[in-house]
Amino acid sequence: MAMNSDAELPGPGAGPGSGGAEESADDERLACGRLLSEVWEAREGGSDDPDTDRDRAPDRDPHLRTCPHCAAAVRQLDLLGVAVREAGGGRESEWDAGALTERVMDVVRLELRPGRPLPLGEREEDLWVREAMAAKALRAAAETVPGVRAGSCRIRPAESGGSPSRGPVRVRLEVVVPLTPRLRDLAEEVRRRVRGAADDALGLPVDHVDVHITDVTEPAGADPDDPAGTEEGNQP
Amino acid sequence: MTAAATGRDALAGTVARVAAGVPGVAFLRPGLVDLFRSSARTAPQGAEGRTPAGVRVSRASGAGPWEVDVQIVVRRGHHALTVARAVRDAVGAALTESAPGAQVTVTVANAV
Numbered sequence: 238m239a240m241n242s243d244a245e246l247p248g249p250g251a252g253p254g255s256g257g258a259e260e261s262a263d264d265e266r267l268a269c270g271r272l273l274s275e276v277w278e279a280r281e282g283g284s285d286d287p288d289t290d291r292d293r294a295p296d297r298d299p300h301l302r303t304c305p306h307c308a309a310a311v312r313q314l315d316l317l318g319v320a321v322r323e324a325g326g327g328r329e330s331e332w333d334a335g336a337l338t339e340r341v342m343d344v345v346r347l348e349l350r351p352g353r354p355l356p357l358g359e360r361e362e363d364l365w366v367r368e369a370m371a372a373k374a375l376r377a378a379a380e381t382v383p384g385v386r387a388g389s390c391r392i393r394p395a396e397s398g399g400s401p402s403r404g405p406v407r408v409r410l411e412v413v414v415p416l417t418p419r420l421r422d423l424a425e426e427v428r429r430r431v432r433g434a435a436d437d438a439l440g441l442p443v444d445h446v447d448v449h450i451t452d453v454t455e456p457a458g459a460d461p462d463d464p465a466g467t468e469e470g471n472q473p
Numbered sequence: 474m475t476a477a478a479t480g481r482d483a484l485a486g487t488v489a490r491v492a493a494g495v496p497g498v499a500f501l502r503p504g505l506v507d508l509f510r511s512s513a514r515t516a517p518q519g520a521e522g523r524t525p526a527g528v529r530v531s532r533a534s535g536a537g538p539w540e541v542d543v544q545i546v547v548r549r550g551h552h553a554l555t556v557a558r559a560v561r562d563a564v565g566a567a568l569t570e571s572a573p574g575a576q577v578t579v580t581v582a583n584a585v
Contacts (some may be wrong), residue, residue, distance in 0.1 A: 317503050325498035325585045326550050340585055344546065345505050347583045354580055357554045364557040365580040439581075440554020470521070 265349065269306040273314075275341060276301065280311045281338055317341050346374075355392055356403045357440050368392050373440055375408060377447075378434030379427045384415035388451060395444035405444035408435070413452040424448045479533075484539065484572055485530045491567040492528070492543050497556035501527025502544035502582045527582075539575040541568070546583045553581045 265273040279301055301307050321340050344424035352368025388411035399433035408431060414423050428446045435441045493501055504526030528540040541564060547556045557579040568575045 313503070315506050318507065320500040320503070321585050324546070344503065344583055344585060348502065348505055351582055357557055357581065362558075362561075363576070363578045364554065364561065365578070366553050366557075367582050368578065370553075370581060370583045438552065440552060440557075 265345070267306040267310055269300070269304045271300070271304070271307055271310075273310055273345065276307050276310050277314050277338060278441050279344070280314065285310055314341060314345075317344060352392075355394075355406055355441060358442075360403045366441060371435075371439055374434050375410065375431050377429045378438070379410055379412055381424050381430055382414075382423065384454070384456070385423070385427060386413045388412065392441075405442035407445045407447070409442060409447045409449065411449045411451045413454055414450055415456050416453050417456075420450060420453075424450060481530050484541075484568070485528045487567055487571065488530065488541055488543060488564050489528045491563050492545060492560050494560045495556065497547050497551035498560060499546045499585050501528045501550045502546060503527070516557050538579070539568070539572040540576045541572075542580070543574050544580045546585055547581055549584050551584075553584070557581055 267273060267276065273438055278297060296349055301311075318337060318341050321344060322337060347367070349368045350369055352370075352372070353370055354365035355371055356362075357366050359362040372390040373390055375392070376390050379385055379387040379390075388408075390411070391409045392406050394404055394410075395407040396402060396404045410427070410431060412424075412427055414420065414427075427448050431446050431448075435443045477491045489501055492498060527544040527546075530539060531542075532539045541558055543564060545556070547553055557576060561577045564577050564579075565575065568577075
């Protein structure tokens with residue numbers, strides 16, 4: 238269990254530590270120099286400006302009307318937006334453009350930086366899951382423990398061998414946890430939920446889960462009895 | 474070559490249709506990456522009429538078995554392995570006549 242006090246936590250949308258976080262800006266920049274996210278937001282009609290409706294935004298920026306790269310990007314993103322909305326299966330009855338955009342961009346990000354393929358199921362099967370998606374699921378599982386925030390999550394074959402290896406994987410997850418006298422129990426609970434998600438959500442055979450506590454936060458000041466970690470072991 | 478390419482495209486089309494219809498599959502991996510890659514930069518309008526980005530079909534030789542690679546995005550809350558197996562089985566079943574013995578690889582690329 239490693240501890241240090243100045244850990245940097247990536248935001249929830251940031252990469253799972255699969256390596257190319259720094260290239261992201263370039264990856265999402267179109268040939269014309271625009272960022273994909275800017276183009277998409279303009280298409281959405283400038284959600285920070287309530288006076289702007291969808292159709293007016295491109296008028297203020299002639300480039301968006303004439304640039305073939307932006308036009309292609311908008312067309313693709315529209316298609317993807319429709320697909321993502323349909324995938325919601327009516328769970329989001331309210332059209333929430335912000336949430337939809339975030340989910341579309343999440344798909345875009347994972348497509349740009351999918352990470353390595355990891356084996357799903359049995360050794361002799363030819364089924365895979367991308368590391369970025371698996372890491373997203375495991376980080377989310379860790380964060381179901383109250384107060385825990387997941388940072389970098391790296392997933393590697395536990396055994397070296399052919400590439401890509403079909404064996405079970407080793408997970409290395411960094412977390413920031415609330416201050417509790419039972420850090421070991423808390424880490425164990427994180428490990429248990431990560432293993433659970435690997436099994437129940439993915440079907441990813443896991444050999445080992447390393448939980449690294451990179452920082453400890455004070456429980457919320459307003460509520461000194463904050464039940465973070467009460468689940469097991471709040472006793473001194 | 475065109476005949477071979479047509480056969481391959483037809484196969485890819487079948488795979489895409491069957492895979493997308495499997496419960497738990499939200500859609501095939503979208504082709505947005507092409508927007509950023511050099512080939513797409515010279516022809517950004519070429520998005521229509523291509524093989525779906527999430528399907529790759531190839532064969533080592535003219536007589537060898539087809540190798541089918543499917544990349545899917547699953548619906549949130551679905552078990553990735555279960556969906557991947559269902560896609561493999563559905564695609565394999567759909568190809569028993571047109572591409573017997575096809576080797577099907579399924580990769581779950583994301584969940585939405």
